[in-house]
Amino acid sequence: MLDGFVRDRLADGALDGIPVAVVVHLEAKTAFLATVLADAGAHVVVAGSNPRTTRPEVVAALRERGLTVVAEAGGDHEAWHRELLAAADEAPAYLIDDGAELTMRAARHRPDVFAELRGVSEQTTTGTARLAAMAEARRLPFKALTANNARCKHRFDNVYGTGQTTLQALLRLTGRQIAGARLTVIGYGFVGRGIADYARAMGARTYVVERDPVRALEAHMDGHTVGAPEAVLPAATMVVTATGGMRAVGADELALVGDDVVLANAGHHDLEIDVEALTGMASRSYTSVHGVETFVVGGRELHVLAGGALVNIAGGSGHPVEIMDLSFAVQGLGLHHLVTTDLPPGVHVIPADLDDAIAAAKLTALGITLTGSRADQHDDISHFLGQEHTA
Amino acid sequence: MSTAGAGTVEWAARTMPALAAVRQRLARSRTLAGRRVGIALGTDPAAANLAATLRAVGAEVSVYDLASPADDVRTSLATRDVGVYDDATEFLRARPEIVLDDGTDLVVTAHREGSRSLLGATEASARGVERLRALHERGELSVPVVTVHDSRIARHGAELRGAGQQTVMGLLDITNLQLAGRVVLVVGYGSIGRGVATHAAALGARVVVSEADAVRGLRAHQDGYRVQAQAEAAPEAEVVVAATGAAEAVPASHLARMRDGVILVVADGPVDTLPVDHLASLPAVSTRPRVSEYTLPGGNRVLVVGDGPAGCHERRPARGPVEARDLIVSLHTLAAEHIAEHAGDRPAGLYPPDPELEQSVARARLASAGATLDQ
DSSP, X not given: OOHHHHHHHHTTSTTTTOEEEEEEOOSTTTTHHHHHHHHTTOEXXXXXXXXXXXXXXXXXXXXXXXXXXXXXXXXXXXXXXXXXXXXXXXXXXXXXXXXXXXXXXXXXXXXXXXXXXXXXXXXXXXXXXXXXXXXXXXXXXXXXXXXXXXXXXXXXXXXXXXXXXHHHHHXXXXXXXXXXXXXXXXXXXXXXXXXXXXXXXXXXXXXXXXXXHHHHHHHHHTTOXXXXXXXXXXXXXXXXXXXXXXXXXXXXXXXXXXXXXXXXXXXXXXXXXXXXXXXXXXXXXXXXXXXXXXXXXXXXXXXXXXXXSBHHHHSSOOSOHHHHHHHHHHHHHHHHHHHHSOOOSEEEOOOHHHHHHHHHHHHHHTTOOOOOOOGGGSOOOHHXXXXXXHO | OXXXXXXXXXXXXXXXXXXXXXXXXXXXXXXXXXXXXXXXXXXXXXXXHHHHXXXXXXXXXXXXXXXXXXXXXXXXXXXXXXXXXXXXXXXXXXXXXXXXXXXXXXXXXXXXXXXXXXOEEEEOSHHHHHHHHHHHHTTOOOSEEEEGGGSHIIIIIIIIIIIHHHHHHHHHHHHOOOOTTOEEEEEOOSHHHHHHHHHHHHXXXXXXXXXXXXXXXXXXXXXXXEEXXXXXXXXXXSEEEEOSOSTXXXXXXXXXXXXXXXXXXXXXXXXXXSOHHHHHTSOEEEEETTEEEEEOTTSOEEEEESSSGGGOOXXXXXXXXXXXXHHXXXXXXXXXXXXXXXTTTSOSEEEOOOHXXXXXXXXXXXXXXXXXXXX
């Protein structure tokens, strides 16, 4: 729906000839961003953001359209690492990154390329935190935009997109019922909230583990049972990690969960469920059904979905196109903003008016019209201020 | 347990506590030992577990399904010496004494073919029950039939919570649609329609319900949905879910009133729930796996989700989440036990499931969830 809106705004020639590396999940919808940027004149090199989410037909289609793609489907983490370095070797001036995976690798392994970088636009919560840490350590010598912190991204993509599709993947891979399930969500950010709210609305009993007291209080007021892992993990029948960090389910938590629990990850890291630790704890493992790996730990059998990778993309059909529409607009227009605006080094958010314009365009596409406010609806304090002045 | 590829049948068995309880009960009572039981409840992993359970308690088992079973299920059935038939006459040649049916009309066929082995049957579908009732009213029904469809567990556990989840999540898996904010028209507010509405609304859809029955319409109204005649609601709908189980639940005349790109899906019911003849006359292309796009004379497109003829499907192959299937196959099995116990002393006719059967199935499921009941 936003295709036209974004293309129109990118058609001013600002991206013409600009070398851009795009790191995205290489499935049909996310890869579309790369083609929009290429159509706007950018010289695009594309890499995958997770080796488990790269689809061969998408790689082929992008190459067919003349884009440089350095990713191959079916690779392991080492191959993926080499692919990201190959993307850096194309000497991009700008990056659209996912998890700051390419930014960090360029800093470490391709310092000459890193030194020439002019800007980065980042998609995820995890990558945003990484860029902020780099800025804090004075290791981010150029401007960065966090698409994630745009309202049109995290309030939609994370909540509705990841929330819905994580539950879809969880139920499709397991064939199990959500009604009556005891589902624990670890991390009550926008992703965790989307999952917990949808699951409860479909009949699950929902539990939340969260370290941040304000978020934990929100979860409590939203009607979820909030508690420490010791309190809420033993009875869980399904556990979904959504912290964006690592080892949200580590060895300690793995010791707490009960027999036949299903473990799924909705965050960026493949190790948000510590599959390595689980492999070490297990006497053996086997594939129960497609996408479900069962680990035998003492008398318990624990099931991990999609190898611990992002379950909605690696084990499902990915984000709905309507949601990607918004996220793309943020990324595409964010890149345009990066290229056309002077900003000091550090992590920035796209301007609020650009965020508003994206939401307004989406509403227009949906046939929804808004009315502005009338003058008499404003809380007018000028009179009061005037009085103060004269008093 | 095997070490590699335990498969879909064993996977399902993990979440079938009610069937496990039924198995213990029948292993003690031996009521079905030596009985010939025919199953026409599909060939999903849950049905395969039912067949395995019946074999384990000494019954002879055969299975009837028009669809071909998946490899896992086929292997499971073969290793337990369960015959699989896709032809009703062949199936009846195994001379089943008790038939567990879900809308395939096997009992009607058995009567037509003069089967003498039948002691009784169960029926899960509303349409199946209707046809058996018609048979009985003509004085032709010769055996007792337990109408599993009339059970509260079938309505709530299997239809509302099972088919409801299956239909909505299946629709999203196939179409990759975001439901939040979409207008979803649910045609028919029986248990399945109510389940579809519940799950769609839970995911943020704006649900509109169309109903012919005023009491059901009132229920939808008080559940918080807009209730509107289908013809009036059709132009606004982005997704239309047919859940009446009746023929032409969505008539051809309404298609022309719908918006371009509307998505049609059958929650339950036969192929002709959608106007298949009309659709078949239109130019069609497949836009993605399991989605057929038809172009109406005015140029508007209609997307039909499903596998069957003209893009429609008779039944979802997976037939709902395992826990919901557990309840329904367990209920069938206890009804079969009841029939075997009372063979000969019950006149022909339709009987709702004995409340004790329902209680026992519900208790088993609750116990596995750690729930406790008042005395």
